[in-house]
Amino acid sequence: MRRVVITGIGVISPVGTGRDTFWSALLAGKSGIGPVTAFDSTNYAAHIGAEVRDFDPAHYVKKQQPAHMGRASQLAIGAARLAIQDSGLDLRSVESRRIGVSMGTTSGEPLFVEHYNDARKQSGDDAVDPEWMGLYPCHVIPTHVANEFGLHGPSIMIPTACAAGNYAIGYAHDLIRTGRADAMLAGGADAFSRIPYMGFARLGAIAPERCQPFDKNRKGMVPGEGSGMLVLEPLDSATARGAKIYAEVLGYGVSCDAHHMTAAHPQADGAIRAMSAAMKDSGVGIGDIDYISAHGTGTPTNDRIESLAVRTLFAEYAPKVPMSSIKSMLGHTMGAASAIEAAACALALDTGWIPPTINHEEADPDCGLDVVPNRSRQTHPKIVLNNAYAFGGNNASLCLGRYE
């Protein structure tokens, strides 16, 4: 089976657009969290979010009409364009039926549901946009990306919520590994929307001021938006064309808690099994992992259970494996999160630096791990694990390795 590598990175995020801006911001510990601007949050229990600012879809969407698609599609096309440019891959050099798009999302294009309801509230069914059924279903997001770049290969959306990016990148890697595709755009996208915001706020899950994963006094997560897209190719094609290789996708593992829709399994059963499955798929052991990109939302429960998962599985190695959460800076970009985090992992493997968990003031004894507090660190990781956990008990861990 073919080895699969990452040759292009495109990110549109609350801390910046483009690989360099994104990575510099992460290493500098810059936060993209601020007051919600996408809607009036006055009557909500929380008021902060991590939005993508100054995004001009017309800058990225060239072949289609930006107004004929939702924001998640626009962000995805933007990140995909950046990834393709970054990779230097001439799309015409790959047979169009052999290159496709694999993506993840949590909410898809929720603004169309908002508009649907706003219209009905205002004037009834007659006011609903006739096109809404063609624009809302989330599979149109990868289809829009495919159409923008003339990609005729496999196109799929795996909407496994906040773990979706890992599922999508893993599946893209499967398609190349098994020879069903010769290149894939893989990642995730989500747009800021009052719908999930309302839900998280109602649950009291949103932090009042900032995101403090693994901190003793952490108060919650911060909803966000964005897109992360990677170009994946077979190793031999990448080396043949002299491409820059950021990292190798070694494998991934998924599991389901089958316990509760929103609360993690109390003994971290699913999280542990996803990590184990990822390492088994990758042919590595716990002693090989030298950095973990945590799911680390900043909620009291997630961070406690995630720490338990790592301590249980890694045992005596656990305190030695640095584990940071870039959600401390990016907020929780939902279905894009693990894709953006995978981009960060690839950059960590490439540059030798790991990003910090910012806003860290007091260690939580229930965590007991090195969370790379506040300052990025040069550790030269060789094999990293990217963890993601979602509503519905969907868990996914992606394993990336340095290619030398």
Add this chain to the structure above:
Amino acid sequence: MTPRVVVTGAGVCSPLGAGVEEFANALWSGKSAIVPSTRFPGSTIAEFGEFNPTPWLGNKGVRVLDRGTRFLCVAAQIALSSTCLVQDAASEGDADLGLVCGTLFGGVHSIAMFDWSGLMEGPSMVSPMEFPNTVINAPAGQAAIKHKLRGVNSTICAGLASGLHAIQYAADFLRFGRARYLMAGGMEEVCDEAALGFRKLGIASPTGQAHPFGADRDGTVAGEGSALWMLETEETARGRGIKPWFEICGFGTATDARPEGAAAAIEQALQETGVGPGEIGCIVAGANGSPADAIEARALRCVFGERLARIPASAPKAAIGETMGASGAFSAITAGLALQRQEAPPTAGFAATDSGLQLSSKSQPFEGEYALIDAFSCEGNNAALVIRLWKN
């Protein structure tokens, strides 16, 4: 050596029939589930109307499941029973048993209602218990809790090709050894939003009927339900003494709204199976009565040439309507039944076609071990699957 993936069970929850046998009998008798809707007066829909999942799911743990999720959970219950994998109430759940569910909308009604309640009562008054069902993977996640499915759990969205993609995804996961048993297929609900969407998009038939490939076709009809296959490797099935029904032989896909896109998907599936068009005994088409049926017909003519007119074909959406994310799975179930009976089922209400396909309002016998299932979406998501009757 790549493990062979086989189908060992199935579950169907459809207004045409609950359970595979009832569904098959109705399909073979030419019945249609398309009725004047009680839920959306003025429309015809292949709908359940009032749906009571109690006979399959019992009384507990059902309240939190939205309507579409109930279809999925019932289909899963039937699929698990059909292959002796229903888990004991006391068990913690098999970590090697999972679900891959295709869908177009997921639980859009739950999402829309949650947002609506925020609009009408204020964001601080929304019900926390309704929030979990607002993620698109909620049906699959709820089914996992209900049936203790701790293994692989994925939701797949690829338009009308979702069901076939879900089957393929599950088959590849089994080949990778990431699970022992995977249910794969799809679910869809015709809710207020979907019904309004159909009407607004102008794809609903004004005469309220779906005539796939029909010379007089004038649109499609929305349909709902859930269909799942149980997949495992041939080795696992043999190990537990279960006789496979069919083998998953080949899959093809293309994101291309032109006939050559649909043809490419079919050709890939044939190529992976290692057979030519001449070996396909029966075709189950994804046509739903809309103008785009012509593109699928052209693709099939391109691949099969003159022989197309002699291959018994069936278009089940005439009976079950357009079930969107579940449609590929319903077509797969139909193809499997056709192989077992060596008969293509009737296409309900079929009168005439100029598509070049051999459709009929009666069942059509054939001799053949391979069946082709295809799904074509007009935004370009195409997929094709070839299955083979199992022979030892």
Add this chain to the structure above:
Amino acid sequence: MADATYTADQIRAEIKRLIANVTEREPGEIPDTAHFMDELGVDSLMAMEVMIAVDKKFKIDIPEEEFNKATNVNESVAMVEKYLADRSGAAANA
């Protein structure tokens, strides 16, 4: 217009109805002292749902952290009575 007044029995009946609803039982199956979480399987989402319904029905506003301190029907009834009394007291003093 004066706020409605409720007897303890009425409050008890309503709370049992709400708990029965979220746990898929009959109200008659909810004992006064059964622990919500440990014995009746009320999870955090269900508890929030009940709290919102209680607030709405009795037109009071119990903070979430306070509501979670009531772990059975008896304690919930006492809490609602307290908040109803506080509300009446406030109205009387207005």
